[in-house]
Amino acid sequence: MAKQHQASPEARQGATIYSVAEHAGVSIATVSRVLQGVTVVSEPTRQKVLAAVEELGYVALGAARSLAVRHHEAHGLVLPELSGPYYAELLMGFEARAAELAQSVVLVLTDSRTDLAAAVRQLATRVDAIAVFGSAPISADVVRLLRAKKPVVVIAGEPQDGVEAVSAENLESARELAGHLLDHGKRRALFVGDPDSGPDIHNRYAGYVAAHRDRGLDAAEPVRVALREAEGTAFAQRMLAGAYEADALMCANDELALSIMATLQDAGRDVPGDVAVVGWDDVMTARYVRPGLTTVRQPVHELGALAADRLHELVSGEPPRSRAQTLPTQLVVRSSCGCRAAT
Amino acid sequence: MAKQHQASPEARQGATIYSVAEHAGVSIATVSRVLQGVTVVSEPTRQKVLAAVEELGYVALGAARSLAVRHHEAHGLVLPELSGPYYAELLMGFEARAAELAQSVVLVLTDSRTDLAAAVRQLATRVDAIAVFGSAPISADVVRLLRAKKPVVVIAGEPQDGVEAVSAENLESARELAGHLLDHGKRRALFVGDPDSGPDIHNRYAGYVAAHRDRGLDAAEPVRVALREAEGTAFAQRMLAGAYEADALMCANDELALSIMATLQDAGRDVPGDVAVVGWDDVMTARYVRPGLTTVRQPVHELGALAADRLHELVSGEPPRSRAQTLPTQLVVRSSCGCRAAT
DNA sequence: CACCCACATGTAAGCGCTTACATTACCAAG
C-alpha cells in the first residue's frame, strides 16, 4: 500500500501522514501518535515528527480520521435564517459550546434552501448529531433521521418520541407580561402573532389567555400575522384604518412590536397612552426606541449552548431525556407598557 | 473485506453500503451508482436499491465519500462573532451561495475561541477552502494555511500574496458621507472609531480625510475607540463632560453611532442641531430611531455570496485573482445628518 | 547472567465509500 504514498510531497494537498513519516524517518503510527498526543512518544522522535510536519506544511485529512475513528466530531445546526438577533445569538451559544467540546459546527439555513429534505439528509451524512430549530418545516424528515439513528434535539419545539427538546420558558412569562398589561388597566388587549407558527408562540398566547382568566376576563382571539417587520407595519395600518380597536398590543416578538409601534407613532398615536405595546426577545433596538420597549428576555445564548451540550451527551451514548428542558426567561419592563421606567 | 460488513443492519449507525447492497441483491458499486445518479442503472435495479435504502434507513457516511473523492465538499468560514446584523447577513449570503454550489459550511467564531490558531488548523482539516473575515486576528496562520495549499479568501481585509480579497467599497462612500456633513456647514466633524481596527475602517477614515482635503479643510485625528456599544456610550459621556468639542460625529459603524446618539439625546443634546451623527452599515435600528440615522448600506449579503463563489472557483482550480474585488455601497440619507428627510 | 517487564516503535488491518477495469448478457451484422 505504501507505494502510492510516495508521490511528491510538493503536490497540491500532497503531504500525507506517509510523506511526513518518511521525512521524519519513522512509521506512520508514530506520526499519528505524535499528532494525537495520546500515547507517549520519546521527545527526540516527537521533535523529528513535528519538524517534518512543519517542513511539509502537513494538514491532516479530516475525512480519513473520521472514517477511522467512526465519528465526525461535528454537530449540525438547522436554523430558519439569521436576520434579527435571536437566531444569531442562538448560533453563537451553540458554536461556543461546540468549540469547547471540540466539535465543528455545520450550519444549514432553511430559508435559503429549495430542497430542505435533501439538505438535511446531506447534513446527516457529515455530522454525528443534529439540532433543529423547532419551527423549521421538517418534522417528517427529523423522524426519518431518527430512524437512521442520528441523535436529534429540537430547539424551541415540541418534544417528540425519542427526540429531545430544549426551550425557553414561555407560558408563565407571557402570563406575567399580559397580567402586567391588564394591571395597567388595559381592557382591550390584543395578541398579535400567529400561535400556530410554533410551540413557543403558542405558549405565549396561552399565557396571554391565562392572564385574562386569572382576572376573570375574556381573552380575545389572536391576530394571526407572521412575525416579521412588514407584517407588523401592515397590521398597524389596518389598525389605524379602524379594523381593530385595542388599548394594548402584546406582540409575539419584538420585530413585530417595533414596526407596529413606529407605524402607530408616525400616525400620531401615543404609545403607551393610546395604546401600550410590548414585545418578546429584548432585541437591541428595544432599548433604543422611545418609549423603551417592554419585552421578555430569553437566555438565547444558553439555549444554544444547551442544545450543543445535549447533542454531545447523546453522541456519547447518554439516553435521551423524555422531558423537555426549559430555561427561565426574564420580564424586562421599560415604558411602552405604561410604566414610568427610567427608559 | 466484505466479511466485516455483514454485521447486523439494525445496529446503531449500522447500515452501510454493504448492507444495502446485500439487501437489494446487488453489488456495492451499483448502490453507489444509484445514489450518485451519475451512471445509468436499469430502472428495476434502481427501485430495488432505493427500497433497500429506505428499508434500512441508510445514511451514507460522508467521511468515506470525502476520502474516496478527495474533496470535502465543504467551505469554512471564520468570523469574529455574530452580534449585530453585519456578520449575520454576511453568513447568510455565504451559506446561501454555498448551498447552491452544494457545499456545506463549517463555521468558526473567533470570539469564542481561546486557541484560534488551533481552531483554524482544525478547520483546514475538514474543508476544501476557507474564507476569513479580515479583522480576525490570524494573518500568520492564514499564511501557514496557504503554504499547506488550501485556498483562502479574505473578506473585508487586505489582499495578500496569493490570498484573494473581496470587500465593499469604503473610501469613496466615506468621502461622500463626510462631504455631506461638511456641506451641512459642519466644521468640527470628528471621526469616531479606530482606523487600525481593520482595512475597512481605515478606508472610512481615509475618506473622511479626503473630504476635508477636497474642501481645503484640515481633518482632525480620529477618536480611537472600539466599535462597540459600550465604547460609544463611554465616548459620549466624555464628550458631554467636555473632553471633545464637535458639531458632527462620523462614526465607524452604526452600533457606535446609535449608542452615542442615544446618550447625547438623553443628556438633552439636539441631534442633529447641536451635533450631527452618522454611522455605517444601515442596521435595522437605524431606521427606527428618531432622527433616523444617516448611514451607508453595504451589500453584505452579496459580499458573503461572493466569498463563497470565489472559494468554489479556487477549489475548482481557477487561479487566484491578484486584485481585490470591491462591491459598491450606498449612502442612506435620513435625518441625523441634518437633512429634513422623511424619516 | 539469564529472565521478565516496561517502554518505544513498527506492522498491518480495517473504516465505508468511489470508480477504473473486468465480466457478463444480449443482440445485430456478417
Add this chain to the structure above:
DNA sequence: CTTGGTAATGTAAGCGCTTACATGTGGGTG
C-alpha cells in the same frame, strides 16, 4: 453460427488515517 459492440453490473484497488497487536531494546531482579 460466429463475431463484435453495447449496456448493465460486478470486482477490487485504493483514499489517508487510527489502533490492536507484534517486535525490539534496555534495564532491574534473583
